[in-house]
Amino acid sequence: MDNSCHALCRALVTQNGLQPEHVDISQSVLYTSIMGLLLVTEKERELKLGTGQVGLCNVGNTCFLNAIVQCLSHTRGLRDYCLLKAYLQDKHSNQEPVLMNEFSKVLAALWECDSGDSKVNPGKFYRIFKEAVPYFSGYSQQDAQEFLRFLLDRLHTEINRRPSQRPAVIPNKEPTYSRFRISEEAFAMWQKHLDRDDSKIVDLFSGQLHSSLHCSICSHYSDTFDVFCDLSLPVPKVTFFTSFLVCADDVCLCICVSHTCCINTEQSYMMMLSVVKKSEYGRIVTLKECLDLFSQEEKLDKENSPMCDRCNRRTESTKRLTIQKFPRILVIHLNRFTMSRYSICKSSVTVSFPLTGLDLGPFGPVDCGPVLYNLYAVCNHSGTVNMGHYTAVCREEEGWCCYNDSCVSTIQEEKLQSNQAYVLFYELKSCSVHRK
Ligand SMILES: [Zn+2]
Structure with missing residues (x-):
């Protein structure tokens, strides 16, 4: 001092x-x-500041927008930055930050202390967003996660502290063999990113992924580093059977819930018994299992493998993802929607997640120690692919609140865990690794 x-x-x-x-x-x-x-x-x-417990009007299939805006409105660092209009001093561009202004107006209305209105209309904000991102025009239901990505990207562009047209300086990649090679390379790549993209959005949401490719021919490791604003995690498939009927001809009918298909064979009965024996029945998947699946070693065949730096050709290899730099705000997308050849399927497996002390240390660099996160908001998706509805649950000064468009109600902590959790918002609590 x-x-x-x-x-x-x-x-x-x-x-x-x-x-x-x-x-x-x-x-x-x-x-x-x-x-x-x-x-x-x-x-x-x-x-x-008011309580912030104010709903948002649905202006035509906009529950996806309302749910995400409520989660962002409860992201304190972002909320205060918007309310104080700090971006006006921060941004490099002379252009009017139209979307950021409108977004901030929505947040200001939500946090106004004695607002007579019990709900806020996000119509103008949505209209300006659609002008900036034409992909979202039309009135159909949109994906909340996609909306979040596009919104953060647009806001970042408007309030970037760096000039937009800047030639990227690509340094010559000198091979170094020091003990700290990975962290040095990662740091250099991060600095290069900040040279062009540096904003409050980056401060809060951006992290760095490390992809390590191991060549099976020459054992060489190739490392690449990518910036991420959210982790999109696969949800493990759980096959379980809820009921079975014994037919008159002694052939069993099984109903497999996760694939919503019926199998009418004797084999399926045996299968079901073995599944039940393994106590897979009604099993809940944990967030850690999703993270394990995300970061587990993946075998790549020649065709799908990138070039090996040393062999100078595509070889069979293994790939592994780890988190190199932890973001302050960790957005986890539970990828419930999978594309099959003819349609999109939604997995409604319950994924249990910790409310406090989510440790991402095991998914970080070697020996990085515990990296703890606390949950503060969840974007839920209920219903099916075509007929779905988004709501948000956010942590308040006391307890949790559910935001269902214009309706706001309190919710018990025990009810947070459901098979509807779609996007989880975590805040960094402590981190023992040196954050550069
Ligand atoms: Zn090789």
Whole structure:
């Protein structure tokens, strides 16, 4: 504190063009005044905030938007940044940040302290969003996760601290063999990313994935690093049978819930018995299992494998994903929708997830220690692929609230775990690795 006081004193003196000998401010006075100012600002801001427990009107199949906006509205770092309009000083571009302005207006209306309205209309915000992202025009139901990605991307572009047209400087990749090669390479790639893309959105949501490719011919490891704003996790398939009937001709009928198909053979009866024996019946999948599946080693055949740096050709290889840099806000997408040849299927397996202390350490760099996250919002999807509905559940000062378009109601913590959880929002609690 003493050092920063000195620095601040110097800065004030030089900025005002004052002569140091004419300035008579003691450090403690300066410190007290600044702390006082900060406290006043903090208080003023606190006073201006309502409960935030305000619903959003559905303006025509917009539950996907409402649910995501409520989750983002409960992302404190983003909310305060919007309410204080800090992006106006932050952004590089001279262009009007139209979408960010409108998004901030929605958040401001949601957090207004004595708003007579019990709900906010996001219509104008949605219209401006659709102008920016024509992919979303039309009135059909949209995917909440896709909307989140497009929204964060657009907001980032508007409030980027770096100029938009900047030639990427590609450094010559010198092979280094130091012990810290991976972390050095990852850091260099991250810096390169920040050179072009640096915003509050990046500060909060961006992390870095490390993909390690191991060549089966020459044993060479090729490493690539990619920025991510959410982790899209596969949901493991669970096959279980809910009921069976014995027919008159002693042939069993099994109904397999996860594939919604009926098998009418004796074999299926045996299959069912073995499944029940393995106590797979009604099993709940854990979030850790989804993460395990995401980061498990994947065998790639020659055709699907990228080039091996050393062999200089496609070879059989194995690929593994780990998290190199942990984001402050971790968005987890439970990928319930899978494309089959003719249609899209939705998995309604219950995925249980921890509300506090989700440890991502095991999915990070070797020996990175525990990296703990706490849950603060969930975007739920109920119904089927074509007839679905999105709602949000968010953590409040006391307990949890469910946001179902314009309806807001409290919800018991026990009811958070359901087979509808679709996008999970976690906040970093502690991280023992050095965050650069
Ligand atoms: Zn090779």
